[in-house]
Amino acid sequence: MTRYVIIGAGAVGGTIGGALARTGQDVLLVARGRHAEVMREDGLTLRTPDGAFTVHPPVITDPAEADLTVDDVLVLTVKTHQAVDVLPVWADLPVWDAGTVVGTAGERLPIITALNGVVSEDLASRWFRTVLGCCVWLPAIHLEPGEVIVRSAPVLGMLHIGPVPLGPAPAALTALQQPWTDSGIRVALPADVMPWKYRKLISNLGNGLQAVLGDDHPALAELTARAEVEAREVLAAAGIELVDEDEHTAARADSLTPRPVPGEPERLGGSSWQSLARGTGSIETDYLNGEIVRIAHRLGREAPVDETVARMCRRAATIGAAPGELAGQLLDALGVGS
CATH class of the missing domain: 3.40.50.720 (NAD(P)-binding Rossmann-like Domain)
Structure with missing residues (x-):
């Protein structure tokens, strides 16, 4: 067996x-x-x-x-x-x-x-x-x-x-x-599994934002969208294939049925949020937002939104900041009013 x-x-x-x-x-x-x-x-x-x-x-x-x-x-x-x-x-x-x-x-x-x-x-x-x-x-x-x-x-x-x-x-x-x-x-x-993984990478770009801002910050959706737009432009410039959007949406809808867990808040953070919440001292953002930055640099381009998110996540993990604790610093770095 x-x-x-x-x-x-x-x-x-x-x-x-x-x-x-x-x-x-x-x-x-x-x-x-x-x-x-x-x-x-x-x-x-x-x-x-x-x-x-x-x-x-x-x-x-x-x-x-x-x-x-x-x-x-x-x-x-x-x-x-x-x-x-x-x-x-x-x-x-x-x-x-x-x-x-x-x-x-x-x-x-x-x-x-x-x-x-x-x-x-x-x-x-x-x-x-x-x-x-x-x-x-x-x-x-x-x-x-x-x-x-x-x-x-x-x-x-x-x-x-x-x-x-x-x-x-x-x-x-x-x-x-x-x-x-x-x-x-x-x-x-x-x-080919890699077009699925690159599409998932785009979905994970909000993880670091959620960790630094907190999971219910009013700017979370706007900044996540900015990071994703930037990433799609970089991946397209690099000629990296993503799974068809309709196929991706259908696979998720057919499989996952998110619902509240008894005794738990309706909203709980993702993997990067959990790293800060547990105070692990490290975070995976360099391989999420930082991957977009790496590809951009390889092409002679910049990815300022994703670069800023990765940097702030490293700082939060290093100093042991709780989710949301450095929200103001991140907003200032991205030129967004708090």
């Missing part, structure tokens, strides 16, 4: 791992700190619009404890800025088959890159031969140890997964589509 090793069991990884464990799939969660301790002691609780459930899959904190075999599939769900530290550690772990080491994880195992942004596939390819890019639509929040809040049900999340570079889907990928979908994690297998 295939085992799914969830590397980073936070909001996204916890939702995927929890959903799979609930339906009897073999899951190993990899986490750290108090979150790992609580999951080991009391299990992982997923709270959804349809109610809560708790699962008790095994949890490790040290990759060396994984005891990888040829039946494993790795699912990378850390933040993008953490991936470069995580990937080589996992790639060099031994893989066992019938009591014999037959190679390393980088040589023998597929890795699914379920991260925001568009660079994790290239990063993973430095260490892994089989990289499965993944576009993640999954409205989840992880703030408390041992708990993930998922704001969609009965489908908890929508994943588009495909090999990078382009090629036939490996057997491990086609084999997971039905059991994952049955668990509440709907999986689609497009011929």
Whole structure:
């Protein structure tokens, strides 16, 4: 039986791992700190619009404890800025088959890159031969140890997964589509996943604005629109393909049904907001807004809105600012009245 090793069991990884464990799939969660301790002691609780459930899959904190075999599939769900530290550690772990080491994880195992942004596939390819890019639509929040809040049900999340570079889907990928979908994690297998990931990148540009402004600031929608317009111009100039807008809208509408979670506010922040709310000291914005800036600079262009957002997010994370605390500074930097 295939085992799914969830590397980073936070909001996204916890939702995927929890959903799979609930339906009897073999899951190993990899986490750290108090979150790992609580999951080991009391299990992982997923709270959804349809109610809560708790699962008790095994949890490790040290990759060396994984005891990888040829039946494993790795699912990378850390933040993008953490991936470069995580990937080589996992790639060099031994893989066992019938009591014999037959190679390393980088040589023998597929890795699914379920991260925001568009660079994790290239990063993973430095260490892994089989990289499965993944576009993640999954409205989840992880703030408390041992708990993930998922704001969609009965489908908890929508994943588009495909090999990078382009090629036939490996057997491990086609084999997971039905059991994952049955668990509440709907999986689609497009011929090319990267146009989906670039379109998702545009949708993620508001994450940093939400984090710095707060999730209900009156300027949030206007500034998000400015960042997105800027990004579309840069991506078009670079000749980067986006999935057809109608196809993108239809896929989301067919899959996700966001609803309030009992006992929680109707509005809760996204991944970058959660980083500031938890005081992690880091944030992934350099691989979201910062990716637009990188592409712009490569073309000899500027992307001032996205550059400003990325810079302010770095500052907020570095000084430990709470969501909304630096709103005035961001508005001043963007020339918007508070």
